Amino acid sequence: MNILDYLIIATYLAGLLIMGFVFRKQVSSQDYFLANRQLGWKPLSLSIMATQLSAVSFISAPAFVGLREGGGLIWLSYELALPLAMLALLYFVLPTLYRAGVITVYDYLEKRFGRSSRLLISMVFQISRSFATAIMIYAISIILQSTLGLAFWQSVLIIGVITIIYSLQGGMKAVVYGDAIQMILIIAGALTCLAFGLYHIGGWSNFSALVDTQRLNTVNLSSYGFDGQGFGLLPMIFGGIVLYASYYGCDQSEAQRSLAARSLTDLKKIIITASFLRFPITLIYCTAGLIIGTLALTTPDFISQIPAEHPDWMMPIFMINYLPNGVLGLLLVAVLAAAMSSLSSAINSLSAVSVEDFSRITGKVLSSKNSLKVARYAGIFWGGVTLTLSFYAGDIAPTIIEAINKIGSVCFGPILATFILGICTSRINAQQVNTGLILGVLSNIYLWLYQPHIFWFWWNLSGFLCTLGLACMLNALSPKTSNTAFFTRPVKIMSAFNTTALVVWFGILLGGCLIFESLLL
Numbered sequence: 102m103n104i105l106d107y108l109i110i111a112t113y114l115a116g117l118l119i120m121g122f123v124f125r126k127q128v129s130s131q132d133y134f135l136a137n138r139q140l141g142w143k144p145l146s147l148s149i150m151a152t153q154l155s156a157v158s159f160i161s162a163p164a165f166v167g168l169r170e171g172g173g174l175i176w177l178s179y180e181l182a183l184p185l186a187m188l189a190l191l192y193f194v195l196p197t198l199y200r201a202g203v204i205t206v207y208d209y210l211e212k213r214f215g216r217s218s219r220l221l222i223s224m225v226f227q228i229s230r231s232f233a234t235a236i237m238i239y240a241i242s243i244i245l246q247s248t249l250g251l252a253f254w255q256s257v258l259i260i261g262v263i264t265i266i267y268s269l270q271g272g273m274k275a276v277v278y279g280d281a282i283q284m285i286l287i288i289a290g291a292l293t294c295l296a297f298g299l300y301h302i303g304g305w306s307n308f309s310a311l312v313d314t315q316r317l318n319t320v321n322l323s324s325y326g327f328d329g330q331g332f333g334l335l336p337m338i339f340g341g342i343v344l345y346a347s348y349y350g351c352d353q354s355e356a357q358r359s360l361a362a363r364s365l366t367d368l369k370k371i372i373i374t375a376s377f378l379r380f381p382i383t384l385i386y387c388t389a390g391l392i393i394g395t396l397a398l399t400t401p402d403f404i405s406q407i408p409a410e411h412p413d414w415m416m417p418i419f420m421i422n423y424l425p426n427g428v429l430g431l432l433l434v435a436v437l438a439a440a441m442s443s444l445s446s447a448i449n450s451l452s453a454v455s456v457e458d459f460s461r462i463t464g465k466v467l468s469s470k471n472s473l474k475v476a477r478y479a480g481i482f483w484g485g486v487t488l489t490l491s492f493y494a495g496d497i498a499p500t501i502i503e504a505i506n507k508i509g510s511v512c513f514g515p516i517l518a519t520f521i522l523g524i525c526t527s528r529i530n531a532q533q534v535n536t537g538l539i540l541g542v543l544s545n546i547y548l549w550l551y552q553p554h555i556f557w558f559w560w561n562l563s564g565f566l567c568t569l570g571l572a573c574m575l576n577a578l579s580p581k582t583s584n585t586a587f588f589t590r591p592v593k594i595m596s597a598f599n600t601t602a603l604v605v606w607f608g609i610l611l612g613g614c615l616i617f618e619s620l621l622l
Contacts, residue, residue, distance in 0.1 A: 106430030113434045142367040145358045146374040148280035160416045161502035162386045167394015168412035173316030175332045180380045182341025184607040187376040194350040196592035197524045206356045213523040214531040223454045229512045233505045234447040235490030240501040261488040290432045295389035302396045312395045319614035326556030340558035343565045347517035354450040365594050452479035507557045514564025515541030527589045533575040541568030
């Protein structure tokens with residue numbers, strides 16, 4: 102690191118603060134949380150992808166592919182379910198939530214089931230999202246220690262304080278436009294690492310000769326995920342559909358972007374754009390990880406600097422040792438950008454849920470000015486909570502990216518089932534859905550603690566089916582008090598062409614993984 106790298110980083114951080122103050126004029130909580138639904142679909146699409154493809158993806162996905170024992174390009178199968186999940190969202194969930202005109206997706210559950218369901222599921226969201234965000238901050242803060250030479254607490258404060266300031270001042274506009282910039286930086290950073298890694302290993306021919314061929318497998322057809330082995334095709338697809346549908350449609354940190362769209366047409370464009378662009382970006386991460394991992398495994402000085410139990414250190418060690426000054430500063434900006442993208446999204450969505458919860462519990466109707474003030478106080482509170490938790494976050498999986506997804510898989514299935522029951526049925530009541538939700542989460546916790554041989558991707562599907570099945574069973578056993586039809590029809594915005602395009606894209610991704618593997622082998 103030299104003065105040029107520090108100057109680049111300081112300029113970027115100053116720019117974020119300035120952007121927050123440029124967008125600071127909001128007049129209501131809807132303006133603060135949804136930007137009055139005046140944002141275009143292009144920046145919203147980038148924002149959705151930036152939140153998901155965060156610093157953890159930039160650092161930990163390459164580590165999984167390049168160094169993690171049992172890892173490799175099998176991570177690409179994680180992406181196969183995305184088009185099918187987005188198709189389910191556009192048919193069953195998001196259009197109805199958007200048409201309802203709510204600020205948070207949990208407001209819809211209160212309209213449908215009552216306050217108890219809303220508060221229960223928002224509590225599940227707040228606990229899981231704040232903890233997952235804390236793990237991400239923990240990981241990135243450790244990385245910044247090795248690159249900037251900072252103490253852990255200094256790294257946490259740099260990431261946290263600046264992000265809190267610009268997201269509180271600018272609200273959703275600052276978050277979305279910040280995410281759009283950060284997404285571009287993240288992709289550029291991954292491509293830069295890929296290029297320099299290929300250069301230092303001696304070109305593609307040398308890489309092909311040195312790479313561990315076991316890491317080239319993209320689809321695992323031999324494991325069903327019940328024998329202690331992970332990343333089999335079936336759990337990745339069926340569990341992945343539930344995971345992605347729940348995350349993009351029922352997790353406020355992602356769904357808030359969809360609710361901020363100008364129209365249902367823009368909403369459809371946002372989701373379809375994310376469906377098509379996410380895989381190519383992930384392919385860049387994975388290819389970079391494969392190249393840099395091969396360089397590390399064949400270079401004793403490189404591999405000796407990476408702790409055996411922390412493969413996530415691969416990327417920052419590579420950046421420090423193999424990137425020239427100036428480029429290193431830009432790459433660190435990309436890491437900071439990715440971390441801040443996730444944190445700003447979490448703060449904005451957590452504060453949105455908290456403000457709405459506050460209004461429901463107290464029964465107070467806040468003025469526009471007071472609601473905006475409470476929103477900012479809530480943002481400060483949740484920023485402090487996530488930063489505090491990051492000091493105590495530990496390892497629960499071989500890589501950070503697995504840890505975060507493992508935490509989410511406990512709750513994603515039951516949460517999605519709750520929304521499906523609310524949108525697609527008319528006779529399920531609050532008591533039935535709440536019971537299903539609680540037991541669905543508890544069943545996944547049981548699998549985590551006592552059935553470690555079941556791959557955690559299955560938790561998404563098992564929690565979904567448990568919640569859905571229990572709620573429907575309780576309804577069937579209860580006295581019938583209504584003659585209305587059991588099922589309702591969600592808002593429809595998908596055409597046959599859109600549906601076919603997403604199904605074909607799923608087929609292309611699956612076939613492409615197999616072709617990509619054969620070309621490398």
